[in-house]
Amino acid sequence: MAFTNEVIEEIIASAEERACCERAEFAAFVHFSGYLRIGHDQPTLVLRVTRPVSARRAVALARRVLGLEVGPITRYESAFEKWYEVELYADDLLAKLSHIGIAGVVTPTEESLSRDLLKSKCCRQGYLRGLFLSTGYILKPEKGRNVEFHLNSEEAAREASRLLKKFGLTPHETKRRHRYIVYLKSYDDVKALLYNLGAKSAHFAFEDIQVVREIKNTVNRLVNSELANLQKTARSAARQLRAIDTIEKTIGLDALPPALREMALLRREHPDATFDELAELLGGGHTKSAVSHRIRRLEKIASELGDRH
Numbered sequence: 001m002a003f004t005n006e007v008i009e010e011i012i013a014s015a016e017e018r019a020c021c022e023r024a025e026f027a028a029f030v031h032f033s034g035y036l037r038i039g040h041d042q043p044t045l046v047l048r049v050t051r052p053v054s055a056r057r058a059v060a061l062a063r064r065v066l067g068l069e070v071g072p073i074t075r076y077e078s079a080f081e082k083w084y085e086v087e088l089y090a091d092d093l094l095a096k097l098s099h100i101g102i103a104g105v106v107t108p109t110e111e112s113l114s115r116d117l118l119k120s121k122c123c124r125q126g127y128l129r130g131l132f133l134s135t136g137y138i139l140k141p142e143k144g145r146n147v148e149f150h151l152n153s154e155e156a157a158r159e160a161s162r163l164l165k166k167f168g169l170t171p172h173e174t175k176r177r178h179r180y181i182v183y184l185k186s187y188d189d190v191k192a193l194l195y196n197l198g199a200k201s202a203h204f205a206f207e208d209i210q211v212v213r214e215i216k217n218t219v220n221r222l223v224n225s226e227l228a229n230l231q232k233t234a235r236s237a238a239r240q241l242r243a244i245d246t247i248e249k250t251i252g253l254d255a256l257p258p259a260l261r262e263m264a265l266l267r268r269e270h271p272d273a274t275f276d277e278l279a280e281l282l283g284g285g286h287t288k289s290a291v292s293h294r295i296r297r298l299e300k301i302a303s304e305l306g307d308r309h
C-alpha cells in the first residue's frame with residue numbers, strides 16, 4: 001500500500017499538464033471509479049477511489065477540466081476494504097461530461113468515449129494514468145511482480161484489459177469477492193506499465209530486481225547441476241567401493257588380473273577421484289576410458305560373485 005502511494009506520487013509529479021491529457025485522465029476517473037447519484041433535482045457525480053492522494057488528484061482535475069464544484073472527501077470502510085468518495089456537482093453536469101467526450105458514465109465502453117479523447121499517445125497515457133490512479137495497486141518489487149486494478153463491474157474490467165492490451169501488455173482477469181480484478185504478472189509488463197505511467201524510478205526499481213533475480217536463478221541452476229554431478233559421482237564411487245569389498249571378501253584381490261587389482265587398490269586409495277584423475281594417477285598414458293573399462297569389469301566380477309554368495 002505504501003509503495004502504491006509512492007508510485008502514485010511519482011506519476012502525478014511527472015504527469016503531462018496539457019489540457020488534452022488531463023481531460024483523458026479525468027475521463028478514466030469517471031469511467032473506472034465514477035457513478036451518478038440521482039438526487040432531488042440534479043444528479044451528482046461520485047468518484048470512488050482507494051486512496052486520499054487519488055481523491056485529491058480527482059478533485060484537482062474536476063476543477064481544472066470541467067470547472068465542477070467539489071464536495072468534501074469522505075472515507076468509508078467495510079470489513080474488506082477502505083475507500084474514499086468525492087462528490088462533484090454542476091448545474092449542467094451531464095452536458096459537461098458529454099462535452100468532454102464522456103457519454104456513458106456507469107459502464108465504460110469504447111463507444112462511450114469520443115474518438116478525439118484517445119487520439120494521441122499522450123492522451124492514451126493520460127487515460128491509463130487515470131485508470132491506475134483510481135483503481136490500481138502495485139506490490140513492492142521485492143514482493144513479486146504484481147499490479148492489480150480493482151474494478152466495480154465486468155464491463156469496466158473488460159475495458160481496462162482492452163486499454164492495457166493497446167500498450168502491448170498481457171492482462172489477466174479474475175474475480176475476488178464482489179470486485180473484478182485485472183492484473184499483470186510479468187516483470188516486463190509491470191516495467192512497461194510504469195514506463196507509460198511516467199513512474200521512472202519505480203520502473204528502474206523493478207529492472208534492478210529483475211536483473212538480481214535472473215542472476216540468482218542462473219547461479220542456483222549452476223549450483224544445483226554441480227551438486228547433482230557431485231552426488232552422482234559420490235554414488236558411483238560408493239558402488240565401486242562396495243564391489244571391490246565383495247571381491248576381497250570372496251576370492252581376494254590377489255585373484256584379479258594385475259591391471260584390475262591395481263585399479264581396485266587405486267580406487268580404494270582415492271575414493272573421491274574422478275575417472276580423469278584416476279587415469280592420471282595410473283600414469284603410463286592411460287585414458288579415462290581405460291579407467292572406465294576396468295572399473296566396469298570390477299563391478300561385473302563383483303556382481304557375479306555377489307550372485308553366487
Ligand SMILES: [Zn+2]
Nearest residue numbers: 020021122123
Ligand atoms: Zn494529450
